[in-house]
Amino acid sequence: MADQPNRQEYRSGHDLRTLRDALGCFATGVTVVTCLAENGKPAGLTVNSFTSVSLDPPLLLVCLAKKAASAEALIAASHFAVNVLQTGQQPASIRFSTRDEDRFGATSWSCGEAGAPILKDSLGVFECERFGVHDGGDHHILVGRVVKASFDATLDPLLYFRGKYRRLHFD
Numbered sequence: 001m002a003d004q005p006n007r008q009e010y011r012s013g014h015d016l017r018t019l020r021d022a023l024g025c026f027a028t029g030v031t032v033v034t035c036l037a038e039n040g041k042p043a044g045l046t047v048n049s050f051t052s053v054s055l056d057p058p059l060l061l062v063c064l065a066k067k068a069a070s071a072e073a074l075i076a077a078s079h080f081a082v083n084v085l086q087t088g089q090q091p092a093s094i095r096f097s098t099r100d101e102d103r104f105g106a107t108s109w110s111c112g113e114a115g116a117p118i119l120k121d122s123l124g125v126f127e128c129e130r131f132g133v134h135d136g137g138d139h140h141i142l143v144g145r146v147v148k149a150s151f152d153a154t155l156d157p158l159l160y161f162r163g164k165y166r167r168l169h170f171d
């Protein structure tokens with residue numbers, strides 16, 4: 001193979017920083033995943049591990065770090081919502097990924113039909129009932145069955161790539 005001076009490499013057992021950087025080459029959208037906890041309080045965090053799984057039945061998944069404070073509420077909740085963020089919601093993404101922020105106090109939201117918090121002005125919203133929770137190493141894999149989906153096709157998505165927020169560029 002020709003010399004490739006810019007190419008980095010990770011192998012099993014090596015440093016996790018390089019693995020993170022490799023995974024960060026996969027550009028994603030950004031979501032905030034929410035639920036109402038058993039005590040009635042809203043819970044939620046910023047998530048980019050969102051993936052569609054199946055159309056029939058309609059399934060999607062998110063991966064939640066087991067050490068995340070909101071993970072327990074989300075895997076216990078009967079329903080949750082995936083709020084797909086648009087470019088104007090970068091502050092919400094930062095808020096929902098920062099400790100000790102008043103995440104819901106500083107964000108306009110309302111309860112969706114399934115009870116989970118819906119963030120105002122989101123590009124898309126998937127309201128889900130819990131379908132299953134699977135072990136994913138240091139993450140829970142939460143699979144939801146979509147009971148309602150809505151979106152605003154005029155909005156542009158907030159993107160995340162190589163550890164930075166990005167926007168779509170059309171030439």
Ligand SMILES: Cc1cc2nc3c(=O)[nH]c(=O)nc-3n(C[C@H](O)[C@H](O)[C@H](O)COP(=O)(O)O)c2cc1C
Pocket residue numbers: 030044045046047048049050063064065067068069070071093096097098099160
């Ligand atoms: C763009 C972005 C994507 C993220 N994706 C995930 C994810 O998929 N799963 C996850 O558990 N944490 C993810 N995080 C980290 C959590 O949002 C962050 O650790 C948060 O503070 C957890 O909140 P909690 O401990 O209150 O639950 C992401 C953070 C950012 C900025």
